[in-house]
Amino acid sequence: MASDLGLRKSLARADYLPYGIDFPDGPTGRFSNGKTTVDVIAELLGFDDYIPPYATARGREILGGVNFASAAAGIREETGQQLGGRVTFSGQVNNYKNIAQQIVRIIGNENSAANYLSKCIYSIGVGSNDYLNNYFMPQYYSTSRQFTPQQYANVLIQQYTQQLKTLYNYGARKFVLIGVGQIGCSPNALAQNSPDGRTCAQNINVANQLFNNKLRALVDNLNRNTPNAKLIYINAYGIFQDLIDNPFAFVNIIYQDLE
Template identity: 60%
Template sequence: MIRAHQVPCFFIFGDSLVDNGNNNGILSLAKANYFPYGIDFPGGHTGRFCNGKSTVDVIAECLGFSEYIPAYAYATDQDIIRGVNYASAAAGIRDETGQHLGERFSFRMQLHNHKNVVSRIKKLLGSKADAFEHLAKCIYSVGLGSNDYLNNYFVPQSYSTARDYSPEQYAEALIKHYFHQIKTLYKHGARKVVVTGIGQIGCSPHALAYMSEDGRTCVQTVDIDVQLFNTKLKKMIEDLNNEFLDAKFIYVNAYDIFGDLLKRAQDYGFEVTNVGCCGVGRNHGQISCLPMETPCQNRSKFVFWDAFHPSEAANVIVGLRSYKAESESDVYPMDIYHLADLHIGE
């Protein structure tokens, strides 16, 4: 049974998979603050790139939060004690990632915003020691890297990375940068950190529409590159755990969780896996849902909501399996449920 208030706070870093409104007020093409986004979410079109809940919304529920973690752009001092969502659509590990889509908060910028929040928490709680004691109990969710491929490495007309690096070299460069960024998060008080790998982006409706021969077979050339990154990311988690004995870092294997979901789609109640409920597959060439577009009616039967982003139904499965692993391969070395229960330093 899921207990209430398993942790006092939840901090979220990431991209459009978990953005809940941080891009709404900036000059960016990567926005989702309009209908039909949010059609099944109680707050409507908040900026979530989904018809309903994201994976971190599901995890927040599991952790016992009665309200979803607010976007940094709108968080008050009262909010920040229980956590903040810094995620930004088009954001990447690399600063230049997503720049062709306009403004976004890269992971470096998200970390800078978190540093400011930690300073505010120090003032609210009275001291650095009190703040860090509080922060050590929090869950930190980090999920970046998808855009470093989708909106960088795989866009050679806008970025030089594919010419500058082999797939192996690029994955290595990303992980090296990521490692130092996660260490910065540790420096600012993070002690329970969840790092989610990249999913099967070669199976997205966008990839199937433009790169798959039959429109249904996942694009292996894309996912082979992604797996290079994921393999190194899992090793990075090992290295972090060996270096920081007063903290615990875990890896969520989103690639295999989502792969299992696609493989056993019918078992999970899905009927459509290769096109989005709106966007590519319904209107060829379209990536996002168009404003006021009428999406599919049977949304719970679709794995994907638009060309890139899973439906709420898929997010619920991934979120639940991240929180409480169904398979040994879902997480490493433990799931979020056990991480939340962990007494760091004891």
């Protein structure tokens, strides 16, 4: 949702109808007909408003949360570059570092700011673009020729680990890490990789399950070896229908597990 100021124009946009057709403010950049999962979680946790994007968040407003998302971005720097401007996940981490430093100045005490940040929930869902807008686009990227799916999952997790550790070093303690969903069944994958336009591209789903399995193992490892950190893994491969059916149960999983 955050706009990519200072970058060349992006083709990955959702600021026009029918996006946002069921959202109170209409199309806002959310790749959805209505609220995102984070919108629902924030609402059910008692937030007064939707979390503002980094591009527009100012002053004490940032104490209520900031959205760092950028369309087409991925763990790898080159991911999504064929679509134009985007803030890579590393760029989003750098934007968070800037916000963390601003919070120190607002609160006026480094220890108090660290305590404040340790109570925040960091919801992160990244990785799908590294497959759809990188590995499975050989006409633009060489990664599928450089790495087997297993090797590529390893490379992604290694870089993701360092990015998460940077967030931790700047105060983050409570993480919700969302796995990659069945992107082999997405409209994009069906259009480009399905033999009949209807059958899911299983090679994509198998590859992103390799990533999900390694992400789950990473969560376990970081929970064991990172002082005062608490991470939970969300199985996006099959959970989102459950979220639609019972959002309160989904929020309770996050809230209780991160306490």
